[in-house]
Amino acid sequence: MSDRIRIGVVSAGGMAHAHMRAAVTLLDVELRAVADPRLDAAAKAAQTYHIPFHSARWQDVVERDDVDMVIVASPDWFHAEQSVAALNAGKHVLCEKPMTATVEQAKQITDAAKRSRAYFMIGQVCRFAPGFAKTKQLIDKGAIGELFYIESEYAHNYAHAQGVGGWRKSTEHLREPYLGGGCHAVDLVRWIGGNPTEVFAYANHKCLTDWPVNDCTIAVYQFPNGVIGKVFVSVGCNRRYTMRSCFYGTTGTIISDNTTPWITLYQKEDSPPPFPGQEGSRGVGIEIPVPALGKGVADEIMDLVRCIKAKTPPSLNAKEGASTVLACLSAVKSAKEHRPVPLDYSVFE
Numbered sequence: 001m002s003d004r005i006r007i008g009v010v011s012a013g014g015m016a017h018a019h020m021r022a023a024v025t026l027l028d029v030e031l032r033a034v035a036d037p038r039l040d041a042a043a044k045a046a047q048t049y050h051i052p053f054h055s056a057r058w059q060d061v062v063e064r065d066d067v068d069m070v071i072v073a074s075p076d077w078f079h080a081e082q083s084v085a086a087l088n089a090g091k092h093v094l095c096e097k098p099m100t101a102t103v104e105q106a107k108q109i110t111d112a113a114k115r116s117r118a119y120f121m122i123g124q125v126c127r128f129a130p131g132f133a134k135t136k137q138l139i140d141k142g143a144i145g146e147l148f149y150i151e152s153e154y155a156h157n158y159a160h161a162q163g164v165g166g167w168r169k170s171t172e173h174l175r176e177p178y179l180g181g182g183c184h185a186v187d188l189v190r191w192i193g194g195n196p197t198e199v200f201a202y203a204n205h206k207c208l209t210d211w212p213v214n215d216c217t218i219a220v221y222q223f224p225n226g227v228i229g230k231v232f233v234s235v236g237c238n239r240r241y242t243m244r245s246c247f248y249g250t251t252g253t254i255i256s257d258n259t260t261p262w263i264t265l266y267q268k269e270d271s272p273p274p275f276p277g278q279e280g281s282r283g284v285g286i287e288i289p290v291p292a293l294g295k296g297v298a299d300e301i302m303d304l305v306r307c308i309k310a311k312t313p314p315s316l317n318a319k320e321g322a323s324t325v326l327a328c329l330s331a332v333k334s335a336k337e338h339r340p341v342p343l344d345y346s347v348f349e
Helices: 014-023 040-047 057-060 076-088 102-115 130-140 165-170 183-193 298-308 318-337
Strands: 005-010 031-037 053-055 069-072 094-095 120-123 146-157 198-203 216-222 227-234 247-248 252-256 263-268 286-289
Touching: 005 014, 005 057, 005 227, 005 298, 014 031, 014 298, 031 040, 031 057, 031 247, 031 252, 053 057, 053 102, 057 076, 069 076, 076 094, 094 298, 102 120, 102 318, 120 298, 120 318, 130 183, 130 263, 146 183, 183 227, 183 247, 183 318, 198 252, 198 318, 216 318, 286 318
Parallel strands: 005 031, 005 069, 031 053, 069 094, 094 120, 146 227
Antiparallel strands: 146 247, 198 216, 216 227, 247 252, 252 263, 263 286
16 A cells, blocks of 8 residues: 555546545545546546546446545435445445445445454544534533533425435435435434434425425434433425534533534533633623635545544444434434334444
8 A cells, every 4th residue: 555545436426526626635545546427527536636537337436456545426216236346345435425325235235344454434424513513512511510401403404405316305215314314413422322223203294295204303312321302304495504502511511513603601600611711601601703605525534534644444334323323314214204213233243
């Protein structure tokens, strides 16, 4: 392996371009190959980002000797086959969220990751959003005491975001919005609150009526240590995109988002200040500045690159990605069956 991590990209769609744009700004990586079944799209990406090889076959990327790491940014139902093949070939994998479309496919990746000498990382980019990262840091430091309630929302409008060829609304491969987009919010509350043990959900279909799936879901989760939480997902609402999230503790509250340049911290009057010299602002809330968006996928890529070079497995590993898939699809199942659904993560052990 050269000093620079050599990357191959599977797909030339929107998120693949986000990864390629990020990669060309990084000193520790180089793009070596790109593949897309639309050969013209692969060729255009290769020209745009000065990538020496392109193909219509994703296997051609995975099999190349000059590729150390594969970015899987194809539609969800291809993730398992492509990620498993890359891991079996000894390639490190950064896979776009959601990790897979089914729990069974998630298990295929977790099993392959256990067998492989390479690393697998799931691209849950919101863990790298500065506001959410600062929120977790403060909660871990005890800034709001003991957590008792958490909530997050994924509010978006997919009316004009159907994916290349309309794959997000495909009837051949049903893509549940609560998994496809809502996995951001579910992964966030899992990251901070731990793996939920049970979920009850309701869903409806009022906005994107020509889509084959529900476009609004609200799910209530039971988390460890008696913490309760809620996740709201809408992909047809008429508002600006937001992932506004609230975290309530016994001595304070944090309100954060991944689109605003601050998070707000409320604390009891007798709480220690979160930062030295920050006194006297408990009742009205402390606005803590953060970069609004951070570097997004560039941070993801560099996190895996650091792990590869340090020979340290990534924290956002296959089991983390699989656990978010399980938590999402269990909510979908609950809404369909009108009953609470327990979550059993042992399938990924």
